Amino acid sequence: MNKNKIKDIVIVGGGTSGWMTAAMLIKLFKAQLNITLIESESIGTIGVGEATIPPLQIFNSVLGINEADFIKQTQASFKLGIQFENWGKDKDSYMHAFGNIGKDIGYTQFHHYWLKSSPQNAHSFWDYSLNYQAATENKFAPIDTIKGSPLAGITHAYHFDASLYAQMLRQYSENLSVKRLEGFISSVQLKQEGDIQSVTLKDGQVINGDLFIDCSGFAALLIAKQLNVGYENWQHWLPCDSAYAVPCERSEPLVPYTRSIAHKAGWQWRIPLQHRTGNGLVYSSQHITDDEAKSLLLNNLDGKPLAEPKKISFTTGRREKQWHKNCVAIGLSSGFLEPLESTSLHLVQSAIIRLTKFFPHQGIQQSSVDEFNRQSKLEFEQIRDFIILHYHVNQRSSSSNKTDLWQQCRDMPIPTSLQQKIDCFRTTGTVTRYQDELFTEAAWIQVLLGQGVTPKDYNPLANNINQSDLTEFLSNVKQIISGAVTNMPTHNDYIQRL
Numbered sequence: 001m002n003k004n005k006i007k008d009i010v011i012v013g014g015g016t017s018g019w020m021t022a023a024m025l026i027k028l029f030k031a032q033l034n035i036t037l038i039e040s041e042s043i044g045t046i047g048v049g050e051a052t053i054p055p056l057q058i059f060n061s062v063l064g065i066n067e068a069d070f071i072k073q074t075q076a077s078f079k080l081g082i083q084f085e086n087w088g089k090d091k092d093s094y095m096h097a098f099g100n101i102g103k104d105i106g107y108t109q110f111h112h113y114w115l116k117s118s119p120q121n122a123h124s125f126w127d128y129s130l131n132y133q134a135a136t137e138n139k140f141a142p143i144d145t146i147k148g149s150p151l152a153g154i155t156h157a158y159h160f161d162a163s164l165y166a167q168m169l170r171q172y173s174e175n176l177s178v179k180r181l182e183g184f185i186s187s188v189q190l191k192q193e194g195d196i197q198s199v200t201l202k203d204g205q206v207i208n209g210d211l212f213i214d215c216s217g218f219a220a221l222l223i224a225k226q227l228n229v230g231y232e233n234w235q236h237w238l239p240c241d242s243a244y245a246v247p248c249e250r251s252e253p254l255v256p257y258t259r260s261i262a263h264k265a266g267w268q269w270r271i272p273l274q275h276r277t278g279n280g281l282v283y284s285s286q287h288i289t290d291d292e293a294k295s296l297l298l299n300n301l302d303g304k305p306l307a308e309p310k311k312i313s314f315t316t317g318r319r320e321k322q323w324h325k326n327c328v329a330i331g332l333s334s335g336f337l338e339p340l341e342s343t344s345l346h347l348v349q350s351a352i353i354r355l356t357k358f359f360p361h362q363g364i365q366q367s368s369v370d371e372f373n374r375q376s377k378l379e380f381e382q383i384r385d386f387i388i389l390h391y392h393v394n395q396r397s398s399s400s401n402k403t404d405l406w407q408q409c410r411d412m413p414i415p416t417s418l419q420q421k422i423d424c425f426r427t428t429g430t431v432t433r434y435q436d437e438l439f440t441e442a443a444w445i446q447v448l449l450g451q452g453v454t455p456k457d458y459n460p461l462a463n464n465i466n467q468s469d470l471t472e473f474l475s476n477v478k479q480i481i482s483g484a485v486t487n488m489p490t491h492n493d494y495i496q497r498l
Contacts, residue, residue, distance in 0.1 A: 004363030007034060010199065010209035012185065012222055014039035016050070016162050017331030017348045018215035019169035020059070024352045026176045027063050029359075036179045036207055038199070050162040050278075051079060051258045051271045051342040053438075054098055054155050059349050063172065068498045073168050075274040076160035078256045078491060080135040082341065086262035087451055089395045094123065094450025095257065096341070097131035099155030101442045102477055108461040111445050115429050115458035117470055122449045128474070130154055130481045135257045139488035149484045157342070159258065159271045159278070181207070188226045195326040196222060211360065214329045218336070223319060223329040230320040231335075237388050237414065238316040239287075239405065240266050240338055244294050245280040245310045249303030256491040260340060261300070262396060264288065265405050268300060269339065274495065277302055282338050287405045314338075318384075322376040323369050328355055335380055340387050346438065350379060379438065385418040386439050386447075393422070393451045422453065429455035 009025060011018050014037060022037050060070055070076060081097035088094065102110030114125055126132040130151060134140060143151045174180060183201035191197045198208040214222040223229050235241060250273070259270040266283030281297040288296075294309050318335030322328065330351045337343055354375060358368040391409035398404040424430050425448050431441045465473065489497070 006210045006360045006363065007032075008209045009033050009035045009211050009213065010207055011035065011037040011213045011215055012199065013215035013217060013331070013333075014166065014170070014180075015215065015217065015331070016166045016169075016345065017217075018213075019166045019173060020345075020348055021213055021215060021330055021352050022173040022178045023063055023169045023176075024059070024356065026173055026178050028356055030176075034179075035173075035177075036181060036209070037173070038181045038183060038185065038201070038207065040182065040184050050165070050345060051082075051159050051269070051339070052157045052345050053342050054157045055346055055349060056157060065168075065172070070158075070160075070168075071495060071498050074158075074160035074164040075276075076158045077254055077272055077274060077495060078140045079157040079159050079258060079342075080131040080140065080154070080256045082258045082260055083135075084260050084262070084390070084447075084450060086396060087260070087267075087390055087394055089452070090397055094446065095126060095129075095132050095135065096443055096446045096450075097126065097129045097135065098157065099129070099131045099153075099442070101125065101445070102128040102474075105465070105473075106461075108459060108464075109441065112429055112459040112462040113465065113470060113473070115455060116462040117474060122452075122454060125446075125449055128477050128481065130484060131156075133481050133485045134488060135255070137485055137488075138253045138255055138491050139485055140256045140491040140494045141488040143484060149480075149487070151480065151484050156256075159273055161273055161275075181205070185221060188222065190226065193325075194227070196226065210326065211364075212327045213355075214327055214333045215331050217332040218314065220319075220329065220333040222327050223322075223324065223333050227324050227327055229324050229329075231315070232317045232320055233315055234317040234384060235315060237384070237412065238338065238391070239284045239408065240282045240316070241314060242285045242290070242293065243280050243282045243312040243314070243338075244297050245278070245312060246297065246301070246308070247276045247278055247306045248301045249306065250274070250276050251302035253490070254492045254495070258342065262394070262406075263296060263300075265293070267340070268297065270302065276306060280339075282340070284405050318377070318380040321373050322351065323355075323372045326364055328372075330355075334376070337380070337383055337387060340390060341383070341439075343383050343438070347379070347383070351376065378434070381415075381417070382434060382437050382439070385415055385421070386444070388414055388418055389422070389444075389447055390451070392418070393448070393453055395452050422448070425455060426453055427456055429458045 026035055081095045083095045085093040104110050143149050143153050185199050186202045187200045189197045196212045198206050200206050254272050261268040265288035268281045271278035281293055283293045314336050319329055322334045331348050358372045392414050394406050396406040398407045421432055424432050431444045
């Protein structure tokens with residue numbers, strides 16, 4: 001028997017990231033692994049609600065979780081996109097709607113045909129988005145349930161109660177033999193070569209493991225405090241460092257999209273759930289005091305607050321290595337990117353799937369660790385660039401004072417990788433992406449157009465269709481979308497049917 005074989009897995013920290021990790025590992029590896037999860041109130045959890053992006057559907061599907069059961073048990077609603085208010089110009093708004101926009105013809109992307117049509121208003125681009133049209137009408141239904149629709153499908157994600165999701169996954173995991181321990185970790189024992197050998201709880205229990213997964217949140221109990229893995233700080237690009245979060249009473253109608261509302265020193269989120277609304281204000285403590293931020297949030301709620309606002313402090317950035325020795329950091333212990341594009345749980349999900357692909361069967365191989373870390377670094381940086389984009393191309397009115405957050409973000413140097421994307425789109429309407437990049441071409445186009453970056457040109461392939469045919473083509477796309485939305489039930493009605 002190989003003494004290096006990985007058999008005993010210890011997950012430090014519960015919450016959403018811990019239980020997502022436990023659930024997927026036990027589902028895929030079954031009896032090959034012994035999984036112990038240590039949960040402690042001293043580690044705690046962060047959110048009062050979660051907004052996701054579409055890949056969570058795949059995660060739940062692999063676990064065998066039925067969508068209707070998920071919606072019921074987590075008090076979830078559907079999410080068709082994120083509406084950004086005041087990010088371009090004051091009192092202006094646009095949506096990053098999920099899914100495709102329009103229809104490509106051959107190798108030529110739809111937006112080049114739209115640009116050729118000489119639109120008078122950039123907002124007309126969303127006339128060709130099924131998700132946007134459904135969201136603004138508060139409609140939702142899978143397209144395959146709409147009789148006679150020629151559309152292939154509607155791309156959706158969810159808003160849900162993170163604590164209820166964690167409870168759901170805990171029950172799922174324990175039913176499949178994951179062992180849960182409640183306790184405070186008082187010490188960690190390292191091997192001579194620096195790997196983690198065991199953790200000791202306050203009551204004296206010693207838990208040995210072959211692989212340790214750090215889901216301890218910002219505390220980073222293993223990856224930072226024991227293995228001393230450093231942290232790459234990105235606050236020079238993303239200066240917000242604080243947030244308040246608070247739930248409030250549910251408001252009507254139950255809209256199928258997240259709202260992101262820019263304020264003078266940050267932005268506010270609104271996440272509509274069945275039983276309440278999740279709210280928060282992300283802000284820069286250099287530009288507004290904590291008391292001012294708290295008041296700003298409470299004065300901009302849709303309903304009565306259901307708790308005291310919870311303060312969260314953070315440093316935007318990433319762990320220099322997400323996997324080091326025999327420890328893998330998943331969740332907030334691996335890094336933090338503010339939830340502007342709802343990527344927090346996706347980074348958990350992708351780290352878990354990446355771990356399953358590089359899982360150390362007969363012992364940890366450095367080549368696998370290096371590739372895991374390379375992919376993790378690239379993913380974090382690509383998401384980072386997309387979030388910086390929102391701040392950098394803002395057109396909010398501000399004073400000439402250089403201490404203004406929005407002016408500072410417009411003036412700051414940005415990563416070369418992002419600057420290249422902006423320049424390419426501005427000159428030719430082309431979006432450049434990495435092959436495995438999370439955010440789609442349509443996502444980049446919507447944020448760029450929505451915040452006032454208009455291309456000077458379009459791809460000449462669009463000239464292969466004459467103006468009259470182009471007008472008819474665009475009209476047909478709009479009619480098909482309009483017909484589908486007309487036949488959808490309201491978002492709330494669809495949820496009640498479940």
